[in-house]
Structures are given as structure tokens and as C-alpha cells.
Amino acid sequence: GVVADFTGSPTSGTSPLTVQFTDTSTGSPTMWAWNFGDGGTDxxxxxxxAYSNPGTYTVSLTASSQTGGSSTKTRVGYITVDPSSGIIADFVGVPTSGNVPLTVQFSDRSIGGPTMWAWDFGDGSSDLVANPSHVFRNPGSYTVKLTASNTQSTNSVTKAGYITASQPGPGGSIKITYAPDRSQVYLNNQLQGETKFLQTFWINNIPGGVNQLRLTKPGFTDYIRDISLGAGKVAEIIADMRIKPTTNGILSVYTYPAGSSVYVDGVLAGTGPLWLADVTPGVHALRVTAPEYLDWNQQITVMGSGxxxxxxxxxxxxxxxxxxxYVMVSSLPGNGMAYLDGVSQGMTPLxxxxxxxxxHTVRVELTGYQPYEQQVSVMEGRTxxxxxxxxxDGITPMSVMAVGNNPPTS
Structure with a gap:
């Protein structure tokens, strides 16, 4: 008959604590009823x-099958959740100085798992999102404050005089209304910043006379133009940069949060957002990492010819x-025992x-037949x-498809 048993990992830590429970029952159970001791079941x-509140929790599992009966295993005080060590608030803003109107992108860098944010930008404005963008419209020096919190902890950080917004001088301006996203902009060989998709790029307070404007981006031809400016004049630029002919492909990676590390086939390629020209066509392993965030992994296919x-x-x-x-497992013939990563899950189809x-590794066993084993790639919300x-006479592997954005329906 069925003899219930289980393990959990980790069994202690600070809140919120996420525990992976694993059924180790014998007797091939096909049904499970979990009680996690905090009102949660599965x-x-x-x-x-996930245990949200500090405390000690008793966990029980009732495992059963139609032929092996039912069995319950209870582990008293199995999970210990300690109070969180608390939030330490921090943030960065880019840029921290410039002419008005000055648009600053703020990014939360707090540790300790905040779920709520309260920003004070020092100009009478505020926001409640993690990574706000704010426009400083009047010249001045601004002190910025962030309060980060969750249900168990709160902390604030204040940066005095963090933002300096200046009044533009009497010089001329360059207005770039179009350029490929993330093109680097140079004025007289001095880097001014990067363009953004569908956003106008301004260079203000440019001395009168002839100035050289240059835009570059890997995989594109450079845009170079000498511009004559007078006081109060605005030169509007459309940088028609063309992709260079190539047999290889181009990979554009946007990351959230910005500044995340991007790895291609295990090699650090840079930080996001990232534009990689001259990438060999084919399938590549892409990994994105950032402190205080879960790793992001995906196989991507890069095409050639630019x-x-x-x-x-x-x-x-x-x-x-x-x-x-989700994984849907069927077998021909049916009624095979299905295993996921070595743990029995029940009879096919399921x-x-x-x-x-x-x-993950899926294995199907059926008396009188060769075992079938195959690796499957499972994606969030897909089957x-x-x-x-x-x-x-042997194993005949079949293809695996991941389709749809919804769970399977009966």
C-alpha cells in the first residue's frame, strides 16, 4: 500500500520564505493532499x-491511490520562518544634471524585497512606482527621497541636492527627431548620450559656429554632418542610418531592470539595453542576470543577412x-507510469x-515495453x-511543442 513521506527545502529562513516540497511516498500514489500549516493547501x-509570516509551521501530506489505500505523514514544526532582516532603501537616477526640461529615470536599488515605494522628487511631485521617470521643469537643486516598504519593514533614503536642473544658455540647439534606437550621439567628438525609440534627442546650449554631429551604432553606417548654429537657432536632424550588408545577424536585447548583465552562450556580452551586431546565425543560449532578481534564460534563434x-x-x-x-503526457499504448525528474506522477494520459x-526529464514505463525518456523545455504559462x-524494439522519440499562453483545458 501507499506509505506517505515528503521533504521540503529549505526548512528555515527569513520571510517571505519559498519552500519546494517533494513527495517521497512509496506505493505509487496518484493523489496528494498537502496542508502547509498556515492555512495553505495544495x-x-x-x-x-510561500510562507509570508514569521512562525513555526507543521506540514502534513496525505498520499493515496485507488489500489494502495491512503496514508498521512505529519512533520511537526517542520518549517521555521524568521522575521525579515529589513529593507535597506537605495536608488539611482540618470542623468543627475542637465538643462530644463530635465527628464530623469529613477531606479529602485533597495534590498530586502520591497513591494511598495513612495518617491518625493523635491519639486512638489511624487510617485508610487518602483522605477519612475520624472521631468524637472524649473532650474534648481533638488533633494530626492525614497521610502521603500513591505508588510514587515520600511526604510527611507534621502539624497540632498541630488538633481541639478539648469537654465539653457543663449547658444543654439540640435533636435534629433529620428535615429536608430540606442545610437550614440557625439558632438565635436564628445559623447552626449544615446537615442531612444520614438523619443526626440536634444543637445542644448551649443556654442555658435560650425559643430560636427556624429551618430554611431554597431552594424549601421555612421551619420556625420557639420552643423552651423547661431544663438537661439535649432537644427532639426533626421539621421538616416542604414544597416551594413552582412551575412550574420543582429541581436537586440532590452532588459528590466536596465543595466542587467547579458550573457550569450555563457559569455558576458554587456549590459542591457544591448545591441549586438555580427552575431553568427543559429540557436544561442541567452541569460540575463541582475542582483536581487531571478535569472532569465531562453534559447533564441538569430537569422542571418542582417x-x-x-x-x-x-x-x-x-x-x-x-x-x-504544464506538461501533458500520453503514451501509445496507454496506462504507462509517468515520471517527472525521477518522481512518479501517475498513469498516462495525464x-x-x-x-x-x-x-525537465519525462520518463514513461510500461511492463513489456522499452522505457521512454525525453527532455522537455517548460515555459511559463505554456504547455x-x-x-x-x-x-x-527500441525508443522512438517524438517532438515536443510549447504552444499557447493558457493552461490546458479538458
Missing amino acids: MVANPTH SVTYVTAALYPSWWTPMYG TLSQVKPGV AYVIAQMGQ
């Missing part, structure tokens, strides 16, 4: 549960519980829910399909 074989592959990598905070994917994104073609 009915899958290997659930993940084609651009656009990728957006939005990283989850480290305290975030990621979404799950659907496995709450499967963590990533690569991977496995069809195990059982045969006495």
Missing part, C-alpha cells in the same frame, strides 16, 4: 509554497514566486500542473506535449 505531487532579432528580458524580483508551466519553467511511442 493537491499536486511536488508543490511550491536580420534583427528583438528580445525583451523582464526579470522577476528574487522574492517573486514564478509562474508555472497533465502535470505547476511545473517550474526550465528543462509542453510529450507523446511516448512505446515499443519493444
Whole structure:
């Protein structure tokens, strides 16, 4: 019969504490009923549960099957959740000085898992998002304050005179209304910044006379022009830069948060947002990392002949519980025992829910037939399909598809 048992990892830590529970019952159970001791329950074989509040929790599992009966395992005081060590608020802003109107992108750099933010920009304005953008419209020096908090901790940081907004001088201006995204802009060989998609790029207070404007971007031809400016004059620029002919491809990677490290095939390529020209066509392993965030991993296909592959990598905070994917397993013939990463899940056909994104091993066994084993790539909110073609003469692997953005329906 069924004998219930389980493990959890980790069994202690600070809140919020996410624990991965694993069914280790014997007797091939097909049904599970978990009680996590904090009012939470689940009915899958290997659930993940987040404990939000400090305390000691008793966990029980009832495992059963139609043929093996039912069994319950209780571990008293199994999980210990300590109070959070607290939030330490911090932030950065880019740029911190310039002419009005000055647009500054603020980014939260607090540690300790904040879920709420209160910004005071020092000019009578405020915001409640993690990474706000704010426009300082009047000249002056501004003190910026951020209060970061969650349900258990709060902390504030104040940076005096952090932003300096200046009145433009009597010189001329250059207004770049179009250029490829993230082109570097140089005036008289001095870097002025990077263009942004569908945003006008201004250079103000330029001395009178002839000034050289140059825009560059890997994989594109340079834009170079000598511009004659007088006091109060504005030169409007459309930088028609063309992609250079190449047999390789181009990879454009946007990251959230900005400044995340981008790895291609295990090699650090730079920080996001990132534009990589001359990338060899084919499948590449892309990984994006940032402190206090979960790693982002994906296989991407880069085409040749100058084609651009656009990728957006939005990283989850480290305290975030990621979404799950699904695996639908069927076999020919049916009634095979399905295993996920070595843990029995039940008889085929069946659907496995709450499967963590990533690569997993699915194995199907049926008396009188060769075992079938295959690796599947599970994506958030999507379903991977496995069809195990059982045969006495060998294993016939089938393809795996990940389709749809919704869980499987019966």
C-alpha cells in the first residue's frame, strides 16, 4: 500500500520564505493532499509554497491511490520562518544634471524585497512606482527621497541636492527627431548620450559656429554632418542610418531592470539595453542576470543577412514566486507510469500542473515495453506535449511543442 513521506527545502529562513516540497511516498500514489500549516493547501505531487509570516509551521501530506489505500505523514514544526532582516532603501537616477526640461529615470536599488515605494522628487511631485521617470521643469537643486516598504519593514533614503536642473544658455540647439534606437550621439567628438525609440534627442546650449554631429551604432553606417548654429537657432536632424550588408545577424536585447548583465552562450556580452551586431546565425543560449532578481534564460534563434532579432528580458524580483508551466503526457499504448525528474506522477494520459519553467526529464514505463525518456523545455504559462511511442524494439522519440499562453483545458 501507499506509505506517505515528503521533504521540503529549505526548512528555515527569513520571510517571505519559498519552500519546494517533494513527495517521497512509496506505493505509487496518484493523489496528494498537502496542508502547509498556515492555512495553505495544495493537491499536486511536488508543490511550491510561500510562507509570508514569521512562525513555526507543521506540514502534513496525505498520499493515496485507488489500489494502495491512503496514508498521512505529519512533520511537526517542520518549517521555521524568521522575521525579515529589513529593507535597506537605495536608488539611482540618470542623468543627475542637465538643462530644463530635465527628464530623469529613477531606479529602485533597495534590498530586502520591497513591494511598495513612495518617491518625493523635491519639486512638489511624487510617485508610487518602483522605477519612475520624472521631468524637472524649473532650474534648481533638488533633494530626492525614497521610502521603500513591505508588510514587515520600511526604510527611507534621502539624497540632498541630488538633481541639478539648469537654465539653457543663449547658444543654439540640435533636435534629433529620428535615429536608430540606442545610437550614440557625439558632438565635436564628445559623447552626449544615446537615442531612444520614438523619443526626440536634444543637445542644448551649443556654442555658435560650425559643430560636427556624429551618430554611431554597431552594424549601421555612421551619420556625420557639420552643423552651423547661431544663438537661439535649432537644427532639426533626421539621421538616416542604414544597416551594413552582412551575412550574420543582429541581436537586440532590452532588459528590466536596465543595466542587467547579458550573457550569450555563457559569455558576458554587456549590459542591457544591448545591441549586438555580427552575431553568427543559429540557436544561442541567452541569460540575463541582475542582483536581487531571478535569472532569465531562453534559447533564441538569430537569422542571418542582417536580420534583427528583438528580445525583451523582464526579470522577476528574487522574492517573486514564478509562474508555472504544464506538461501533458500520453503514451501509445496507454496506462504507462509517468515520471517527472525521477518522481512518479501517475498513469498516462495525464497533465502535470505547476511545473517550474526550465528543462525537465519525462520518463514513461510500461511492463513489456522499452522505457521512454525525453527532455522537455517548460515555459511559463505554456504547455509542453510529450507523446511516448512505446515499443519493444527500441525508443522512438517524438517532438515536443510549447504552444499557447493558457493552461490546458479538458
